[in-house]
Amino acid sequence: MPYDFNAVENKWQSIWQENKCFESHTDNSKEKFFCLEMFPYPSGALHMGHIRNYSIGDVIARFLRKNNKNVLYSIGFDSFGMPAENAAIKFKTKPHDWTLKNIDYMTQQLKRMGYSYDWNREAITCLPEYYRWNQWFFLQMYKRGLVYQKEAPVNWCDTCGTVLANEQVENGCCWRCHNPVTKKNLKQWFIKITDYAQELLDDIDKDLDPGWPRRVRIMQTNWIGRSEGARLKFKVPELNYDIEAFTTRFDTIYGVTFIALAPEHELVKIMRDKLNHDEAEKLNEFVQKVSAQSSIERSDAGAEKLGFKTPFYGIHPVTGKQIPIWIANYILIDYGTGAIMGVPSGDQRDFEFCRKYNIPVIPVIKPVDGEIFDGETMTHAYEEYGIVCNSGEFDGLKTEDAIKIMIDWGEKNNYCKREVNFKLRDWLISRQRYWGTPIPFVYCDDCGVVPVPEENLPVLLPEDVEVKEVGHSPLLDLPDWLNTTCPKCGKPARREADTMDTFFCSSWYFDRYCSPHDDKNAFESSDVNYWMPVDQYIGGIEHACLHLIYARFFAKFLNDIGMTNFREPFKNLLTQGMVIKDGAKMSKSLGNTVDPTEIVSKYGADTVRLFILFAAPPNNDLEWSERGVEGVNRFLGRVWRYVEDNLESLKANNKIIPVGEIKNEAEREFKRKIHDTVKNVTRDLIDEKQFNTAIARLMELTNAIYTFNFDDDVANNLKREAVDVLLNCLSPFCPHMTEELWQMLGHEEFLCVTAWPVADEKALVRENAVIVVQINGKVREKVNLPAGLSTQDLEHEILNNDAVKSRIDGKNIIKIISVPDKLVNIVVK
C-alpha cells in the first residue's frame, strides 16, 4: 500500500490534539525548556521563511520533550500594523476583520504542518486582552520617568504616513516600504531606552556570549555605539551663549580652526535674530536648502559638504583665540550636542570642509616616524595615532597617552569634562496610524497631558472603522472616541490619537505565553519566572537591531519594576538563513515564491519539513529545489516501504540482543551502526543544531538496514532494533509518518512522548581498527588490526606487515608517529 500522507498526517494531528500531547504546565519539580520562534505578522499566508523558522523550532521542542524536559512551545500573531490598513483600503474591508481572517487561515496552515504548539497559550496582540497590557506597561514606564514627549526632527515616511524610530530606518529608507525617509519637526512620544544603553552593551558580553551568534552581538554593539571622549565649551560672548561640543579626540584641541553647528541647532535661530535682513535671508536659505535634502542625500558619507559662514566667533577654551562659527550640513543634530570642534588636520570630514571653504589647517599629530605635515599642502587628514605636535607643552606625547593626559589636564583647568556618548537614540514610540495600541493619554486644556488611570484601561481601539485614503488616522474622524473627559478635572478633553509602534507588542509576547489567561495582570510572575528566560529563540537576523534590542530593554524594565527575576530574555539565539530561489530571496515582487500549501498538498508536511532541514545548516541560506524535495520524499518512501514489507517479521522479533550475545562480525557491525547513529544524531541535535547532518546519519542507517541481509534470529531482532531507533530519531523531523509506523509495529505509547534512545556504549566498542599507514605523510596502506593496541605493539605490527615492509624496503626510518587505533606515519629517507 503506498503511503497516504494526507490520511496519516491528519489522523495524527487529531489524535495528538485529543490527547493533549503538547500542553504544558508550570511545574517547579521539572526542568523546563522554553522554545520560542519569532511570531508571524498575519499577512495572509505563511511563506517558506516561516516554514523554515517553525520547522527548526518544532524539531527542538519535540526533541527536548522526548528528553524529559518540560517544554513550553507556543505561537501567536504580531497582529497590529500598517498592512492591515493598506489592505482595508484596497479590499474595502476593516483592518480588524482582515487581520482575524488571516490569523484563521494561517492557524490552519500551521496546524497542517504538525507543529507541536500548545495552542492554549496563543497570544494575539491586536485583541484588547493583550494590548491593554501594552497600555499598562506604558503607564508604568511613564511613572518611572521613562516616557516623555518632545518636539524634535524625527524620521518621517511619506508613504506610510507616520514617523519611524531610528532602528526602523535602513540606509535612509523606511524598513517596511523602502521609501526615502525625510526629517520632520514633530512632537512625539519617546521611551528612554538610552538610560539602559550601558547595560544593554555590557550584557552582550556578559550574558549573550556564546548563546547568541557573534554576528548579532557585534551588530548590537555597533548599534549602541559607545564612544568615550570629552565635552567642551566655546563661549560666544556676543551672543551670551556657550556652544558645547563632544569630541573623542581632545588631544587635537590645538588643531581647532572652526566650529560647526547642525542647521537645526538652537543657536542658529538666536544668530539669525541678530543678523540684518539680508544676512538672515541668506542663512534661512541655507538652512532650508539643507533640510530639503532627504536623509540619504544628507547622511551619505560621500555627499557634498555644504557650509554657511556666520559672522560670529567662539572663544577657544585653551588658546583663547577667536574661532569662526559655521553651519554645516554634515553635522547631525541628534548625536552628541549637535555641534563640533572642527579639526581639519585630524578628521577627514573636517578636512574636506576646510579645503572647500579655505579654512586653515593646523597639523597637531605627526606619524611616529615621519615629519610634521604642512597644513597648506597636506592632501588628507591624518586620523591615525601618532605623536602630538604644535600643541605647546604636550608636544612629543604619543596619541594613546595624550588622549588621557590632555583630558585630565582639561578637566583640572575646566576646559572640558569626560563624557560617554552613544549612537543609540531614544525609542520613538508614537505612530500616526489607526491599527495599533492607543497611547493611554488625554489632552486637557487645563491639566495638560494626563495619563489615563489604570482602572480605566484598556483604552479600546474602535473596531468598526472605515479606513480611507486620507493622510491622517481615522481615529481623528471619530469624535465619539476622540472626545472624552479629563481624568483629573472632569472637563472635556481629547484623546491621544497616535498609536504605539508595534515593536512594543513584540517586546513581551513570550512573557504572555507563560501566563496566557491572566486577566488581572499582564502575567503571573511565578509562571514567567519559571519559564523565562527563553532557552532557545529562533528567528531572522533582520531583527538584530530592532526587536532584539527592544525586547532586551523591556526585560530589564520588567525586572526593575519587580515583575520578573531576570534581566535578559533570550539565552540562546539561532538566526536562520533566508530561503532562496533562482539565486534571490523568495519574494512576491520577484515572483519566485513557492507556496507552502501547494507543496504540502503534493508531498505532505513531513517531506517539506525534512527537506527544509536537510538542504542546508540552519544559519545558511537555503536554496529551494523541488528535486531535493523529491529526494527526501524518496527517502521517506524507503523507510515506509521497509517497515511495511517486513512488518510481520519486525513485529515478531522485538528483543534487544546484547552485544555480548552476538557472534557474527557483520551483525556486531550492524549493532554498532545503530548505536553510532543514536550517539551522533543526539550530538548533532544538542551541541550543534546541525539538522542536516543528523538527517544524513539517519539516511545512512536506512541504507545500512537495506543492505543488511542476514536472516537468522539475531539478525531479525537487530533489524527491529534498528527500525525502532530510526523511527524514534526521525520522529522530531517527520512526526506523522514515524508515529504511524510506530503504531503499526505494535507500540502502545505515542512516539512523540517516547523517550529518546540512549546509545549503548558497549555496542560502540570496536574489536578491530583499520589503521591508515602513511609513508612520509601519504596514505599508502590500510591494515586491519585488533583495537586497543599500545603504541609499541601497533608500530611492531605495522613494521612487520608485508605490504608495508616492501614499501619501506631499503630506506632509513627516521621517525614514526602513531595514533592508536587510527594511524601510523612512517618518515623515511
Add this chain to the structure above:
RNA sequence: GCCGGGGUGGCGGAAUGGCAGACGCAGUAGACUCAAAAUCUACCGAGUGCAAGCUCGUGGGGGUUCAAGUCCCCCCUCCGGCACCA
C-alpha cells in the same frame, strides 16, 4: 571607508590538526518492464594507466607541523551589517 562572515566536485553540502568530498541532488550504466514511470544494483573530483596503482586537487601565495580544508602571515574575491556618529 569601518566591522563581520564566507570561498571544498556539475549543484546543496560533510569532515575533534590524522583516509578530503559523508548524505542528498543531478548524471552514467545495468536489472525489472512490451514500453514507460516507480523501484533496485553499480559507478560518479581531475589527469594518467590494461590493471594494481601513481600524480594533482579544498580562492591564490608563503609559513608552522611527521601530517593542514582545518593553525599563522600576506593577497584576491563574494556576501552581510553600519556608514559624515565628531
